[in-house]
Each structure stands twice: as C-alpha cells, then as structure tokens.
Amino acid sequence: MSSASSMTPILFAEIARRSVRRHFAYRAAAVAGLVTNVFFGLLRASVLLALLGDRGSVDGLDAKALVTYTGLTQAMITYLSIFGWYDLMNTVSRGEVASDLLRPVSFLGFWLAQDVGRAVAGLVLRGATLMAIYALLFDIFVPTDLRAWAALLLSLGLALLVSFGFRFLVNLAAFWSPDARGIGRFAFTLGMFLSGFLMPLRFFPEWLQTAAKFTPFPSMLNTPVEVYLGVLKGRDLTLALLTQALWAAALLLLARLVLSRATRKLVLQGG
Amino acid sequence: MRHAWSTYRRLIGAQVRSQLQYRVSFALDVLSTMMFTATEFGAFALVLNRFGSVGGWSLGEVAFLYGLVEISFASMDMLFGGFDAPSFGQQIRKGTLDQLLLRPVSLTLQVFGSDFALRRLGRVASGVVVFGFALALSPIDWTLFKVLYLPLVALGMILFFGGVFVIGGTLTFWTVEGTEAVNVLTYGGSNLIVYPMSIYEEWLRRLFTFVIPAAFLNYYPALYFLDKPDPFGLPEFASFVAPLAGGLVFLAALLFWRFGLKHYQSTGT
Numbered sequence: 001m002s003s004a005s006s007m008t009p010i011l012f013a014e015i016a017r018r019s020v021r022r023h024f025a026y027r028a029a030a031v032a033g034l035v036t037n038v039f040f041g042l043l044r045a046s047v048l049l050a051l052l053g054d055r056g057s058v059d060g061l062d063a064k065a066l067v068t069y070t071g072l073t074q075a076m077i078t079y080l081s082i083f084g085w086y087d088l089m090n091t092v093s094r095g096e097v098a099s100d101l102l103r104p105v106s107f108l109g110f111w112l113a114q115d116v117g118r119a120v121a122g123l124v125l126r127g128a129t130l131m132a133i134y135a136l137l138f139d140i141f142v143p144t145d146l147r148a149w150a151a152l153l154l155s156l157g158l159a160l161l162v163s164f165g166f167r168f169l170v171n172l173a174a175f176w177s178p179d180a181r182g183i184g185r186f187a188f189t190l191g192m193f194l195s196g197f198l199m200p201l202r203f204f205p206e207w208l209q210t211a212a213k214f215t216p217f218p219s220m221l222n223t224p225v226e227v228y229l230g231v232l233k234g235r236d237l238t239l240a241l242l243t244q245a246l247w248a249a250a251l252l253l254l255a256r257l258v259l260s261r262a263t264r265k266l267v268l269q270g271g
Numbered sequence: 272m273r274h275a276w277s278t279y280r281r282l283i284g285a286q287v288r289s290q291l292q293y294r295v296s297f298a299l300d301v302l303s304t305m306m307f308t309a310t311e312f313g314a315f316a317l318v319l320n321r322f323g324s325v326g327g328w329s330l331g332e333v334a335f336l337y338g339l340v341e342i343s344f345a346s347m348d349m350l351f352g353g354f355d356a357p358s359f360g361q362q363i364r365k366g367t368l369d370q371l372l373l374r375p376v377s378l379t380l381q382v383f384g385s386d387f388a389l390r391r392l393g394r395v396a397s398g399v400v401v402f403g404f405a406l407a408l409s410p411i412d413w414t415l416f417k418v419l420y421l422p423l424v425a426l427g428m429i430l431f432f433g434g435v436f437v438i439g440g441t442l443t444f445w446t447v448e449g450t451e452a453v454n455v456l457t458y459g460g461s462n463l464i465v466y467p468m469s470i471y472e473e474w475l476r477r478l479f480t481f482v483i484p485a486a487f488l489n490y491y492p493a494l495y496f497l498d499k500p501d502p503f504g505l506p507e508f509a510s511f512v513a514p515l516a517g518g519l520v521f522l523a524a525l526l527f528w529r530f531g532l533k534h535y536q537s538t539g540t
Contacts, residue, residue: 046471185300186302204318
C-alpha cells in the first residue's frame with residue numbers, strides 16, 4: 001500500500017486546495033482566535049520589554065525586534081499547530097485509518113497535502129492578519145529587500161515540513177499505545193519550550209541552547225523568526241536553512257519507516 | 272442541600288474512578304500537565320536570571336504571583352471544567368444537554384459535575400512547587416492575619432475565573448462559534464496577573480484594574496504579603512478586596528447563567 005510514488009503533484013495540489021477551503025469556512029472562530037492571539041502577543045511583548053528595561057539591545061535583539069518576535073510567534077501558532085495536533089491520532093482511535101490506508105494514494109502524502117492546506121489557510125487567516133494588526137498597533141520590523149523575503153519563504157516552508165514530520169511521528173504512537181494523547185501533550189509541550197515559542201532561544205543559557213540544537217525544534221519556529229528579523233546573515237543563514245532541510249528529510253524518512261511498521265502491525269491484527 | 276452534595280459527590284466519584292482505570296495514561300497526563308507549568312515558568316525563570324528583575328520584581332516575587340495563580344486557576348479548572356465553553360458548547364451541539372434537562376436533578380449541578388479532570392491536580396502540584404520556591408526566595412513576615420487571608424485570596428481567584436467560565440458557557444446558548452474570545456479573560460487574564468501590573472501600558476493596566484477587577488485578585492494582595500509599595504497609589508484596602516471582587520463576578524455570572532437557561536432552545540439534534 002505504501003507506494004509513495006502513486007501521488008501526482010496535481011492530486012497533491014487538489015487535496016491541499018480542498019483543505020484550504022475547508023479551513024476557510026470557520027470564519028467566526030478565526031476572528032475569535034485572532035483576538036486571543038493578538039492579546040497574548042500583547043502580554044508577551046509587555047513582559048519582554050520589561051525584561052529588556054533600558055538596555056538598548058541584548059544578543060542582537062532590541063525593543064523593536066522583541067515586539068516583532070512576539071507577533072511572529074503568535075502568528076505561527078496555527079501555521080505550525082504549535083499547541084498540538086491530533087487529527088491522525090483521532091482517525092486511528094476511531095478506526096477510520098483502515099479505510100484511509102486502502103486509498104490508492106500515498107498515506108503520508110495524503111496527510112501532508114491536507115496539512116499544507118491547513119497551514120496555508122492558517123498562515124493567511126491568522127498569520128498575515130495578525131501581523132497586519134500588529135503593524136497597526138506597534139512599530140514592528142519588516143524586511144525590506146527581496147532576498148530576505150525569499151529566504152523567509154523558504155524557511156517557512158521547511159519549518160512546516162519539519163513540524164509536520166514531527167507531528168506525524170507523534171501521532172503514529174496511536175498505533176501502539178492507547179495513551180498516545182498523553183504522549184502527544186508531552187511532546188508538544190517540549191516542542192513549545194525548545195522551539196523558542198515561549199522565550200527567544202538566544203536568551204536561554206548557553207547549555208540549553210546547545211541542547212536544543214540537537215533537536216529539530218529550533219528548525220520549526222526559531223529559524224524562520226530569526227530569518228525574518230534578519231539576525232542570521234551570510235554563512236549563518238545558509239547553515240540554518242540547511243539544518244532545517246536536513247531535519248525535514250530525516251523526520252519525513254523516519255515517518256515513512258515508522259508508518260510502514262505501523263501498517264504491518266495493523267494488518268497482523270486484522271485491523 | 273445535603274442531597275445536592277451527595278449527587279455532586281457521585282458525579283465526581285464516577286469520573287475519578289474511570290480516569291484512574293488506566294494508570295499509565297493517567298500518570299502521563301499528570302506528568303504532561305506538570306511539564307506545561309515547568310517549561311512555561313522555567314523558560315521565564317531562565318531568562319529572568321540573565322536580566323535580573325522584571326519591572327522591579329525579583330524572581331522570587333514573581334514566583335509568588337505565578338504560584339498562587341497556578342494553584343487557583345488549576346483548582347478552578349478542575350471544579351468548573353463543565354462550564355468551559357468548548358466542552359459545554361459540545362454538549363449543546365450534540366444535544367446531550369437535553370438529556371440532562373430530563374433528569375430530576377438540578378441542571379446547574381449536573382453541568383458543574385460533568386467534566387472533572389483529575390489530571391489537573393498535576394498543575395495544582397506544580398503551582399505549589401513554584402509557590403514554595405517563592406517562599407524560599409522571598410521570605411514572608413507571617414502574621415496570623417496573613418495565614419488566614421492567603422486561602423481567601425485563592426478563593427477569590429477561583430470564584431473570579433469560575434465566573435468567567437460560567438459566562439463563557441452561557442454565551443454558547445446563543446453562539447457556539449466565537450466563544451474562543453472568552454479565553455482572553457480566562458487564560459489571558461490568568462496569564463496577565465502572573466506578572467506585576469507595572470509592566471503593562473497604562474490603558475491595559477487600567478482596564479484590568481477598574482473594568483475587569485483582575486489586579487485586585489493577585490497583584491494587590493501580593494503587594495501586601497511581600498511588603499511592597501503600590502506604585503499607583505491606590506488606598507490600602509485595595510489589597511483586601513480579592514474575595515469580594517471574585518465573589519461579585521461569580522454572582523453576576525450565576526445570574527447570567529440563569530437568564531441563559533431560561534432562554535435556551537434546543538438545537539433539536
């Protein structure tokens with residue numbers, strides 16, 4: 001079944017497009033969510049500005065960059081499903097996964113296409129709108145040259161792949177454990193911490209920054225944020241994007257491997 | 272009254288038993304709720320350590336604010352979970368609320384006892400740890416009054432946030448979508464008051480002091496317990512209105528709930 005080749009770009013695009021449309025349908029919820037996202041961004045900006053005090057900048061981040069950071073992290077909550085994602089897990093526990101696996105398309109590709117659609121809807125409805133509101137409320141940083149925007153787009157795309165690979169793997173736990181939701185909560189909480197969502201990773205002690213570097217989490221959020229803020233330049237920028245690409249490839253490969261084990265198990269059980 | 276209490280106990284008891292059925296699952300859930308607090312406060316503490324203080328407050332002093340909110344909010348979440356807009360809205364959508372209406376027991380009591388998540392004890396425990404940390408770092412000059420007043424401050428917060436949960440739940444009688452905005456008051460409000468009010472811009476501070484009385488729940492009591500001066504020059508009794516502010520919000524919420532119930536029409540599903 002796991003013939004990943006059996007998915008054409010056209011099919012992928014069609015699944016993604018429908019997913020976008022489905023997520024655009026919940027407009028009232030999006031507005032309410034946006035209000036909450038902006039409010040939390042405001043609180044987090046207040047805390048960081050109070051910490052900064054009258055120092056001009058710390059580790060290359062000044063007041064303007066810090067306020068922008070709080071906007072960006074809030075803007076990416078929906079895009080990267082930072083608070084958690086249990087969609088695949090739910091189809092496993094409801095038993096729907098059996099018929100999904102029978103589809104003549106790659107299972108991983110099918111979910112990736114859906115997630116790309118979900119993420120794009122989130123990026124437009126929540127992300128871009130939130131940054132626009134932020135620009136009205138605060139003096140935020142906006143990249144000006146085209147190359148910076150290109151790097152940002154690339155970094156955002158890679159971040160989604162890394163995030164998807166990680167979330168997909170966490171969800172696969174449902175094939176083995178009835179406690180998968182607890183495992184998920186644990187994993188996503190760890191992700192929030194080590195991706196730089198709670199506080200800029202640069203502000204953490206050296207040892208913790210080093211530890212975080214051995215995980216894929218900084219590649220999900222910290223890298224696109226630093227690319228946007230322009231604190232990564234030249235070689236550092238290339239290296240950061242390369243790291244993202246490597247984590248994306250590694251996690252997606254691992255996801256395929258674990259998925260094939262999971263489906264074999266399902267067949268054995270006559271699922 | 273005694274009948275109501277025994278009904279409530281049975282409602283909760285059944286849920287607790289079922290949640291303890293899968294020990295490993297339960298342990299993991301408790302662990303992840305504890306981890307949530309540990310990483311959130313941990314991230315702040317690690318960064319504050321580098322910066323020294325925030326708005327003139329030391330780590331131990333902020334831990335006092337944070338720990339007390341964590342204990343109160345998590346207890347409230349456990350008690351009032353049934354009223355939380357997402358879970359209550361689901362009951363309306365699925366029509367299970369209509370089933371509850373048919374039973375010969377007070378609906379309010381049933382909703383009150385409908386979503387008791389024992390795993391939230393994990394968050395209460397983390398709150399206790401952070402609060403202990405605060406007491407170790409910023410010792411308090413204990414008096415008998417302070418010992419008696421501390422639980423009342425927690426009670427004030429429980430009533431306040433419980434009230435906001437009830438208001439959010441009531442709103443789902445009219446609109447299921449859009450109630451996420453109530454999160455600004457619940458999760459947003461509790462997040463706001465874990466930091467000293469002096470770090471906020473004036474409009475925000477005034478809003479959460481005079482319109483929504485959140486500052487009286489935690490910040491002003493903390494000034495009293497930690498012997499800190501009030502930079503905004505409010506009269507001294509500002510530190511002692513926490514239970515009253517919480518109680519009033521809770522009372523208003525109950526009246527709103529009654530009003531909502533009276534106007535409730537089933538979706539017919």
